Amino acid sequence: MTLFYIMDPMCSWCYGFHPSINAIREKWPQLDIQYITGGLAPDSDEPMPMEMQNHLRSVWQQIEARTGVSFNTEFWDTCAPRRSTYPACRAVNIAAQLLDNGAALMTQAIQQAYYQDAKNPSDNSTLIALAVSIGLNKEDFSAALTSQEAQRTLEENIEFAHALGAQGFPALRYEDKGQYYRVSDGYAAPETIIKRLENLIQ
Helix, strand or coil: CEEEEEECCCCHHHHHHHHHHHHHHHHCCCCEEEEEECCCCCCCCCECCHHHHHHHHHHHHHHHHHHCCCCCCCHHHHCCCECCCHHHHHHHHHHHHHCCCHHHHHHHHHHHHHHCCCCCCCCHHHHHHHHHHCCCCHHHHHHHHCCHHHHHHHHHHHHHHHHCCCCCCCEEEEEECCEEEEEEECCCCHHHHHHHHHCCCC
């Protein structure tokens, strides 16, 4: 029995979804939750246009109102935002390979840095510091982060997310004995997710 969590660590709705993921873990600690990085935005050195920055600010406000999570909007004033989430996705995949529960730990670290500490996870320097903070070797992680293997792994994740029919992020698919079941596409509150999974997990 596996629950596939299709996400992007820099997706603000995925940040709002983390209470739902935590509720699943608490109710079914034995459930294998696999993080599938869907890749929201490819590598880019271009500054994020102000129109997009303003749009994302408003999205953060919507998420706060709907989910109860909080955002530190200082990010928009102290960082140079870029529309680039692939580095963070690669970081999650590398952590998954190098550390038990690494995908969850790296995702949590990225979300804390981005949404609470006003740091930019589009920057490799931020991701390397976060990797060290969760116990990974700096040199090993740094080498892996820019490797062709890391990019191939991300591309495989993106293809798998498409194969699962994910309609945006976050999305959940439950697999049991080779059968896949849609749990959610987009945000859903913890109680809603629990009810849906209770109908699938016997």
